[in-house]
Amino acid sequence: MPLWGESNAKSDGHANHRLIPTALTILGRLLAVTPEPVLRALSAAGGELILWLAPRRRFVLRSNLHHAFPDRPRAWRRRVARESSRRLVETAMLSLAAPFLSERRIRRIARLGPSTEAFAREISARPRPVVLATLHLAHWESQTWLKLISPVSLPDFGIIFRPLDHPAADAFVKRTRERFGMRLLSRREGFADALEILRGNGCVGVLFDQNAGLQGALTLLLGRVCSTTELPGLLAAKFGADLRTFYPRRTAFWRVTFESEPVANDGTASGATLSLNRWFENAMSDESLCSSWLWAHDRWRNQDIPSRRLRLEAKRDLVGADLRARGLSRPPRNTRVWVRLPNWLGDVAMAVPLLRAVRESRPDAEITLLAGPGFVPLLESFGIADRVRPLPGRGPGYFAHFARLRASYPDVWILLTNSVRGDLEARIAGCPQRFGILRPGRHRPLLTHAYRPPDGFDEEHHHQLELWDNFLRSFGLGASLDCSPVPAPAAQPAGPAAGAPAPGPIGLIAGSENDPSKRWPVAHWRRLVEAFPAESFILFGTPGDAPIASRVAEGFDPARVSNLAGETSLPGFAAALLRCRLVIANDTGGMHLANALGVPLIALFGPTNPVRTGPVFASPCRILQPPGCPPEGGGSLGSLDPEAVVAAVGDLPSRRR
Numbered sequence: 001m002p003l004w005g006e007s008n009a010k011s012d013g014h015a016n017h018r019l020i021p022t023a024l025t026i027l028g029r030l031l032a033v034t035p036e037p038v039l040r041a042l043s044a045a046g047g048e049l050i051l052w053l054a055p056r057r058r059f060v061l062r063s064n065l066h067h068a069f070p071d072r073p074r075a076w077r078r079r080v081a082r083e084s085s086r087r088l089v090e091t092a093m094l095s096l097a098a099p100f101l102s103e104r105r106i107r108r109i110a111r112l113g114p115s116t117e118a119f120a121r122e123i124s125a126r127p128r129p130v131v132l133a134t135l136h137l138a139h140w141e142s143q144t145w146l147k148l149i150s151p152v153s154l155p156d157f158g159i160i161f162r163p164l165d166h167p168a169a170d171a172f173v174k175r176t177r178e179r180f181g182m183r184l185l186s187r188r189e190g191f192a193d194a195l196e197i198l199r200g201n202g203c204v205g206v207l208f209d210q211n212a213g214l215q216g217a218l219t220l221l222l223g224r225v226c227s228t229t230e231l232p233g234l235l236a237a238k239f240g241a242d243l244r245t246f247y248p249r250r251t252a253f254w255r256v257t258f259e260s261e262p263v264a265n266d267g268t269a270s271g272a273t274l275s276l277n278r279w280f281e282n283a284m285s286d287e288s289l290c291s292s293w294l295w296a297h298d299r300w301r302n303q304d305i306p307s308r309r310l311r312l313e314a315k316r317d318l319v320g321a322d323l324r325a326r327g328l329s330r331p332p333r334n335t336r337v338w339v340r341l342p343n344w345l346g347d348v349a350m351a352v353p354l355l356r357a358v359r360e361s362r363p364d365a366e367i368t369l370l371a372g373p374g375f376v377p378l379l380e381s382f383g384i385a386d387r388v389r390p391l392p393g394r395g396p397g398y399f400a401h402f403a404r405l406r407a408s409y410p411d412v413w414i415l416l417t418n419s420v421r422g423d424l425e426a427r428i429a430g431c432p433q434r435f436g437i438l439r440p441g442r443h444r445p446l447l448t449h450a451y452r453p454p455d456g457f458d459e460e461h462h463h464q465l466e467l468w469d470n471f472l473r474s475f476g477l478g479a480s481l482d483c484s485p486v487p488a489p490a491a492q493p494a495g496p497a498a499g500a501p502a503p504g505p506i507g508l509i510a511g512s513e514n515d516p517s518k519r520w521p522v523a524h525w526r527r528l529v530e531a532f533p534a535e536s537f538i539l540f541g542t543p544g545d546a547p548i549a550s551r552v553a554e555g556f557d558p559a560r561v562s563n564l565a566g567e568t569s570l571p572g573f574a575a576a577l578l579r580c581r582l583v584i585a586n587d588t589g590g591m592h593l594a595n596a597l598g599v600p601l602i603a604l605f606g607p608t609n610p611v612r613t614g615p616v617f618a619s620p621c622r623i624l625q626p627p628g629c630p631p632e633g634g635g636s637l638g639s640l641d642p643e644a645v646v647a648a649v650g651d652l653p654s655r656r657r
Contacts, residue, residue: 511545
């Protein structure tokens, strides 16, 4: 039963309010008389049960340790997780038995460390206001024994605690924990008493919590952004009080030594908060203290709330000050955000502004993209993610690949796909938060958090990027979309000096593998080439587009009309597009890639809908549709005359290499 921590106990208006205290009394008395070897065995067994029968707790334990100590060996993290689990059970048993232990036995269990004894004697001789910050370490409730085992009389001493929701259980805890003179001060109504104690040169103990929700301050802890309570620092600053840590160090089973250390700080609440976090990080280098911390709790939970998942938010933001104190320019990227990208090049390109916004909104995110193997080199050259992982090949081992990803402990999985297969990938990988779009009539039970487009949202009249933007904003995305073109890769050969008259060729994308109706007729492409006898052209496309490209190029001088369809890798395709002064394309993935790279573009739309899937980047662009075609598409590309495209070439500003 936590004293300075949180409780999830709920009050039942129809429950017998005597039942819980009676049960606690019976269980506590039994534990108090149980032989210690039996208690040790129960603790070990209980810790193993948590690891094996409580998968959620096991995941939190191991995930927290993996995030906090990514460079430590896996065996070390597993050892600390097991010991932390056992100490959690050991602590719970001691908390239950403590009210029924004799004073003599308590004096055998607990003792003061040299620094704590010196501190006790000092404040006994010269009282002054002191704020003691403690942590969720094993046997934290034993700190209420301080007055019993102190060799000197201590001044007034109060502990701020979070009361239980069950009144009878709360009264039982308060009564039993105050048996040696400590005063328990409710966080709901005991602050006035805490202030009075400090005014009277007394001591107040406060849990130094890194899960303070919106009321805390954003800081760094073990490389991750968290919400830290400022209460110890606020109290110390208000009363000019000494700020010290106070915590039990477990030395053996049901054996603790109380330790206390001064915390150097600048006298401000923010300075004290950051100093306490730094002290804690140093303390975690001690494996015994590390094993005693409550790793099975969602310590960074404030940043996990779904409605705020994609932004950092708290009452105050101390991250900037924390970074300056650490000599860092940006937060470590230790919140693992994985994005499952669509399977089509055009959709991948359109997702780039969204990924940029995620990066800006969560600068602490380590963004991992999951994409088809062919997209990996291109995405890596874009520099929009920390990692790009290729999807495995289809076959018997496909989902086994995602099971192995469990060891990476992803925090968030954003699904820009709409398939159950993608949802299953995320579930098998063990990601605890899986975000996706749930359209009317669809069923996606493996999502943990679904965005439902509002009634009346007709996707035919809204761009795909707008839908994705609304989706992520519903989960806290705060940054605006950056639709500027992707910078050319560093390896891209430099063009002539600025202003040099060196226009490149005109790129043509005449194919469209997934839908023949999206193709402008071959005869029209040939008439376009004939209209510019002084221009050079390059035909692009996939291997499946090669026959169409060959028909377009047939009979023209290869020096003027070259055909690269099916001849380039995706990065090579991008590099070749960057050498073009403009590109003319059907509604294809290559069209979106040219637009993303900033190449001037003429996009030919007929049956498909440019309102929903048109180019999105702020590059020179002209969309052409057949005469009489609605803005949402539905026309035949055959009725789009070559003369209209020729005129658009003259109107569109060309790009110089």
